[in-house]
Amino acid sequence: MQRFFKKLSRRSEPYIFLVLLALCVLIEIRSGQFFTPNNIVDKLSALVVPGIFAVGAFMVIVSGGIDVSFPALASLSAFATTKLLLDAGYTGGIWLPILLSLVFGAILGAFNGLFIGYFGLPAMIVTLGSSSVFKGFMQGTLESKQLAVIPEGMANFGRSALFVATNPESGLTSRMPTSFIVFVVVLAAAWFILNRTMFGRGIYAIGGNEVSAHRAGFGVRKTKFFMYVFVGMIASLAGLMRTCMMTQMHPTNMLGMEMNIIAGVVLGGTAISGGAGTLTGCMLGTLLIVVVENSMILLGIPTVWKDVFVGALIIIGTGVSALQVARANRVAARKNAKEVG
Amino acid sequence: MAQPLLRAVDICKSFSGVQALKHVSLEIQPGEIHCLAGENGCGKSTLIKVISGVYQQDSGYIEFAGKRFGKITPRDAIASGIQVIYQDFSIFPNLTVMENLAFNTELADGHKFVNRKRMRKIAEEAIAKINFDVELDRLVGTLSVAEKQMVAISRALMFNARLIIMDEPTTALTRKEVQALFKIIMHLKEQGIAILFVSHKLNEVFEISERFTIFRSGELVVTGNTSDLDDRKFTYYMTGREFEDKLFTPQNLSKEPVLEARGLGLTGFFDDVSFALRKGEILGVTGLLDSGRTELALSLFGIRPADRGALYKDGKEVRLKSPQDAIDARIGFVPEDRLSEGLFLPRSIADNVVISEIDRLANGAGVLDRAKRRAEIDRWVKELAIATPDPGNACLTLSGGNQQRIVLAKWLACNPDVLVLNGPTVGVDIGSKHDIHAILQRLANEGMAIIIISDDLPEVLENCSRLLVLKAGRVVKELLPAETSEQEVLSYML
Known part of the structure; x- marks a missing residue:
């Protein structure tokens, strides 16, 4: 048991969890509104889109890359899906939109994957470029503008709820959106891929040491390529969920989300240099950002200060956990040295 | 003499106009400890990479265990029993010892899914081969240099290796660790595994190898039995120059x-x-x-x-x-x-x-x-x-x-x-x-x-x-x- 805790102290997830808990308790003390059923459901509902994005961003960062194009990718793909279905007068359910957006996401992801995986170009540069390309394509070629109406099937899915939580005191209600299931499925699929398939272990291996991965027999290019395809599909799904949940399509509404998503992933203990991190940490970090972004009002902080607060949290949160982990490692190293000496 | 295990014949390789290997050949007998020496940039690393399939030679061919390969791929090399232990050990510091040991086998067997039980078994067998005692769940990044090398060696042994190429294996080791490594090398030799030991350290070449080959600027200078070699010759072959060792005697000592x-x-x-x-x-x-x-x-x-x-x-x-x-x-x-x-x-x-x-x-x-x-x-x-x-x-x-x-x-x-x-x-x-x-x-x-x-x-x-x-x-x-x-x-x- 002691061993377990010692091991735990050298990971960053527990610290993030404690920070998250402290923040929640603080909000609860200030407002008395945090630990209410409807607020918790609200937060989980707000987690859906950032959560799905974070899973994709997490994979890329673990592989030692970085992706700043996912909001643009998601916007383009969701816009194309919605527009295509509207023009076709589609009246069916959610399955076709999901399928379509997965296809678009895969194609756009393949674009990133081709340049990063097969041509070996730096991921940062490629995704900065592709981000512009995707945006430009959406605004130029597709002449994107806000679509106030989206296909009925999508809107219905967005409005549908798994259950409704009610605040016993105020009587306020919150719906748990059905899209939460999509988030859980994406999370589960990503967990399975990363931890139970050789493809996923390959992503970790590449993030740890690309040359070694090649020598060990991993198809480095192929792994990277398919990872970006997969990440494109995940991001695209997030875009579609966002559109459904808003019951309208804002083409530029998601742009700019990448920084907070990546911050959440890193906050969760994912090494920005690649190779290390867990989905648990990634989700904790993302949840932390979501809670901060959505609880300023409960804390009595004017929303104009939101960005400052989020920024400070990122610096402090990442700093504290990095320091803690470094200290735990140093203690362990010193102990090791003593045992040897 | 028996049929050689490895013959690399007349290999040429150039990189963007610079010829790294000029018609070099190398022969290794089964169960032999062969030392490949040469100064930095002489082409020894390039040859290793050609033999292991990382680079493709421009001309020449490779014969391994009687089978001739025009161009050998990394997969061919591993399948035939050629294993390389690189200077950086080719390890994943972010993953556990178990995964580091088992990945190659799992990939070679074409497994698509992770089976921890099977991987643990592979890893246990691997470390047992050289009596290496290590916790399989530790992250490799936390091991000492010598331990990392042991991980690399045990991993190499899993593929019924017949030739193990070690690229400057002693660089970061202490004296004691070098001795331990040599013991393992001798042990491998007894099992009929040939070792190609790359080094430019004279004393190691003398201590461990039976035959040697020396490269200089991409060309083969000499190959022969280590017993015919001495300090002076070795240095000369390596550098093409003769050196006089002169002891330092201070000449201008200050008073204070x-x-x-x-x-x-x-x-x-x-x-x-x-x-x-x-x-x-x-x-x-x-x-x-x-x-x-x-x-x-x-x-x-x-x-x-x-x-x-x-x-x-x-x-x-x-x-x-x-x-x-x-x-x-x-x-x-x-x-x-x-x-x-x-x-x-x-x-x-x-x-x-x-x-x-x-x-x-x-x-x-x-x-x-x-x-x-x-x-x-x-x-x-x-x-x-x-x-x-x-x-x-x-x-x-x-x-x-x-x-x-x-x-x-x-x-x-x-x-x-x-x-x-x-x-x-x-x-x-x-x-x-x-x-x-x-x-x-x-x-x-x-x-x-x-x-x-x-x-x-x-x-x-x-x-x-x-x-x-x-x-x-x-x-x-x-x-x-x-x-x-x-x-x-x-x-x-x-």
Whole structure:
């Protein structure tokens, strides 16, 4: 048991969890509104889109890359899906939109994957470029503008709820959106891929040491390529969920989300240099950002200060956990040295 | 003679116009320990990569166990039983020992899903082969260098390896660890596994190998039995030059010590280190890896400030709290790991040479004086015979020996009174090593005070006028190199 805790102290997830808990308790003390059923459901509902994005961003960062194009990718793909279905007068359910957006996401992801995986170009540069390309394509070629109406099937899915939580005191209600299931499925699929398939272990291996991965027999290019395809599909799904949940399509509404998503992933203990991190940490970090972004009002902080607060949290949160982990490692190293000496 | 296990015949390989291998051939018998030697950049690494399929040769062919391969792929190589243990061990520091051991097998078997039970079994079998005891769930990044190497070796053995290629396996190992490694190599030989041992360390070549091959600038110079080889021949084959080893005798000793340490200590690393260093003298400090020698070196340059005792420069006490303090006290430092501590590898040779004297190359307004800079660069490139067509090239493009010269140049440009060198010739080939030694001896004779911290005993014995032996952080003996032997020094070290 002691061993377990010692091991735990050298990971960053527990610290993030404690920070998250402290923040929640603080909000609860200030407002008395945090630990209410409807607020918790609200937060989980707000987690859906950032959560799905974070899973994709997490994979890329673990592989030692970085992706700043996912909001643009998601916007383009969701816009194309919605527009295509509207023009076709589609009246069916959610399955076709999901399928379509997965296809678009895969194609756009393949674009990133081709340049990063097969041509070996730096991921940062490629995704900065592709981000512009995707945006430009959406605004130029597709002449994107806000679509106030989206296909009925999508809107219905967005409005549908798994259950409704009610605040016993105020009587306020919150719906748990059905899209939460999509988030859980994406999370589960990503967990399975990363931890139970050789493809996923390959992503970790590449993030740890690309040359070694090649020598060990991993198809480095192929792994990277398919990872970006997969990440494109995940991001695209997030875009579609966002559109459904808003019951309208804002083409530029998601742009700019990448920084907070990546911050959440890193906050969760994912090494920005690649190779290390867990989905648990990634989700904790993302949840932390979501809670901060959505609880300023409960804390009595004017929303104009939101960005400052989020920024400070990122610096402090990442700093504290990095320091803690470094200290735990140093203690362990010193102990090791003593045992040897 | 039986059929050779490996025949590489008439291999040529060039990279963007530079011919790295020129019609070289190599033959290895089953169960043989064959040493491939040569200076840095001679093409030995390239040949290894051709044999293991990482590079494809431009011409020539490879025969392994009687089967001829036009171009061998990494998969072919592994399937035929060729395993390479690279200098960096090809490990994943972020993953567990188990995964590091099992990945290759799992991938070779074409498994798509992770089966931890199966992987654990593979890993257990692997470490059992060389009686290597390690916790399988530990992250490889937390292991010692020797342990990482054991991981790499056990991994290599899993594929019914028939030929194991080890690329400079002893570079980062302590003496004890090298002995342990040699024991394992002998054990592998008994099982009929051939070893291609790449090294440029003379004593290792003699100790372990039966046959040897030496490359020089991409060409095969000689191949034969190690028993026919001696020091002089080995050096000659490696470098194409003859060297005379001359013991250093100080000529211009100053009366007063330029640097004096009294009871210097750093908690947990070394204690009570005292010495007096005079101008024109080369003081050697030797000891095992954990003797505190590296920390002493770092303290003398202010990187890890000593917490006890005092240091006197020209009779005045100096406190070295940072490298800047040391530079101000005119102490220069050549670090052990030049790649990460001593050089800006991707930057140009010129930038690296002038970096530590950059302040003095500026004019009154603080703007760099380009003519002055140019003159300094030309001077040092010439003085230290750095082999480069253009000082604007990145340091990355140079061989280890030349890189080390740049680190030297960088400090000499500041004109220090005391130069501290930690492992000045680690990873440097023989030719450059001699050149660096000659430079150091010349500098001492010109009046510089030098401290060489090294565990390369021939190096300290040949170049130092006095030698301190550190053991467990304390000076256990002061010796005069002219009157001692390697055995005697070793007996104090251990």
